[in-house]
Structures are given as structure tokens and as C-alpha cells.
Amino acid sequence: MNLVIALDLPSSAENLKLAESLAAYDDLWMKVGFRTYIRDGRNFLDTLKAINPHFKVFLDLKLYDIPNTMADAAAEIAELGVEMFNVHASAGERALRTVMERLVSYGEDRPLVLAVTALTSFSDEEFRRIYEKGIDEKAEQFARMSYDAGLDGVVCSAFESRAIKAATSSDFLTLSPGIRPFGEAAGDQQRVATLQSAAESQVDFAVVGRPVYRAEDPTEKVQKIREILKRL
Numbered sequence: 399m400n401l402v403i404a405l406d407l408p409s410s411a412e413n414l415k416l417a418e419s420l421a422a423y424d425d426l427w428m429k430v431g432f433r434t435y436i437r438d439g440r441n442f443l444d445t446l447k448a449i450n451p452h453f454k455v456f457l458d459l460k461l462y463d464i465p466n467t468m469a470d471a472a473a474e475i476a477e478l479g480v481e482m483f484n485v486h487a488s489a490g491e492r493a494l495r496t497v498m499e500r501l502v503s504y505g506e507d508r509p510l511v512l513a514v515t516a517l518t519s520f521s522d523e524e525f526r527r528i529y530e531k532g533i534d535e536k537a538e539q540f541a542r543m544s545y546d547a548g549l550d551g552v553v554c555s556a557f558e559s560r561a562i563k564a565a566t567s568s569d570f571l572t573l574s575p576g577i578r579p580f581g582e583a584a585g586d587q588q589r590v591a592t593l594q595s596a597a598e599s600q601v602d603f604a605v606v607g608r609p610v611y612r613a614e615d616p617t618e619k620v621q622k623i624r625e626i627l628k629r630l
């Protein structure tokens with residue numbers, strides 16, 4: 399299981415300080431979201447790579463638009479040299495296929511593409527008002543569609559990972575936020591999983607934000623997580 403650190407601190411300086419404190423670890427993924435990318439742009443990504451060229455970057459921009467516009471954006475993301483990004487599955491199968499076709503020219507160097515199935519902030523009722531189906535049913539349908547369109551995986555809760563792999567393939571990647579390595583405070587997350595339960599659910603990428611960046615010593619926390627991951 400890969401460890402993805404969410405760089406969710408309010409300023410570029412704080413995020414870079416966190417990344418610098420983790421510079422000794424060559425196996426980490428860094429999640430860069432809307433706020434940071436909109437404000438700090440490509441420069442931020444270049445600075446991350448300068449801190450440690452082995453850091454892998456997950457650009458969490460959740461693309462959703464018409465197929466051609468999504469594919470154009472995907473090609474620009476590939477040009478940034480990031481290793482993974484995501485799109486909304488609800489943009490539709492044609493959009494997903496168009497994105498993957500546009501990335502073919504990057505060959506083995508193309509970034510991994512994950513689909514967001516259902517945003518976990520939705521209540522079942524809110525979700526039904528838009529999609530006319532329950533979250534679980536629709537999330538699995540979106541996952542199958544993403545798999546058929548040639549995407550590499552989905553963003554899902556650790557609790558859905560196993561069912562999604564059963565419905566698609568064991569190689570279809572799952573990335574799960576809301577991981578609380580040592581049972582730390584859930585914060586605003588509804589369903590949190592430990593590293594152990596994420597591993598049992600065959601999660602490929604565990605996203606950890608607050609338990610690391612709010613730790614007294616983030617470096618020590620990440621070291622402890624890495625030791626557990628080695629044993630799982």
C-alpha cells in the first residue's frame with residue numbers, strides 16, 4: 399500500500415515545510431488539491447520535485463467537463479509531469495475514453511488516471527436527487543464504467559475497495575481518504591479506517607492528511623506509518 403500525504407495546509411510555505419520535513423522518504427506520494435494548485439500552480443509542483451525528485455504527485459483536480467475539454471486538460475496535466483490525477487466518472491464514459499485516448503501518446507510515462515465515483519459529502523437523499531439511485535449502487539456502476547473506459551482506478555472509501563475490485567479487477571487501483579493510522583480523531587470524516595483495515599480491503603493508496611500535518615512531529619509520524627506498512 400502506498401502512502402499519500404495530503405498537502406492541505408493553508409499556505410504554500412507551510413505545505414513546503416511539511417514536504418521538506420519528509421524529504422528523506424523516497425516512497426511518498428503528495429496530494430495537491432484545488433486550493434494549492436489554483437494559488438501556487440506549476441511552480442509549487444516544481445518546488446516539490448526539487449525537495450525530493452522521487453516524490454510522486456497526485457494532482458487532485460477532479461476534472462468534469464465536455465470530453466474534448468477534459469482531454470485537453472488531461473494532456474496539459476501529463477505535460478506537468480505529475481504521476482496521477484483524477485476526473486469525475488459522472489462526466490460519462492465517452493469523456494473518460496476520450497481522456498484515455500489523448501494520453502496514449504505519452505506511453506508508459508502517462509500519469510495514472512483515477513475516477514471519483516460518488517463524493518462522500520453527499521447524504522443518500524442528496525445523492526438520489528441528482529443520480530436517482532443510492533450511493534453504493536451508483537458508485538459500483540461508475541467504477542465498472544471507469545474500468546471499461548480504461549482508467550487505472552477509483553477514489554473510494556476503504557470500505558468499498560474490496561467490492562469495487564470484485565466488480566472490476568484486482569488490478570484496478572483504489573485510493574482511499576479518511577485513513578487514521580493510529581485511530582486519530584476522525585474530524586469531519588464519517589467513516590475512517592486504520593492502516594490495517596485499509597490493507598485488508600486491498601486499498602492501493604492510503605491518503606492521510608490531518609493525522610500527519612497536525613502531528614507534533616510529522617516526520618516521526620510518517621516514519622511510524624511506513625514501518626507499519628512494511629509489516630502489512
Ligand code: C5P
Nearest residue numbers: 404406518575576587605606607608609
Ligand atoms: O485530513 P484527512 O486525512 O481527513 O484528509 C483527507 C484528504 O482527502 C483531504 O484532502 C480531503 O479533501 C480528501 N478527500 C476526502 N474524502 C473524499 C475525497 C477526498 O477526505 N471523498
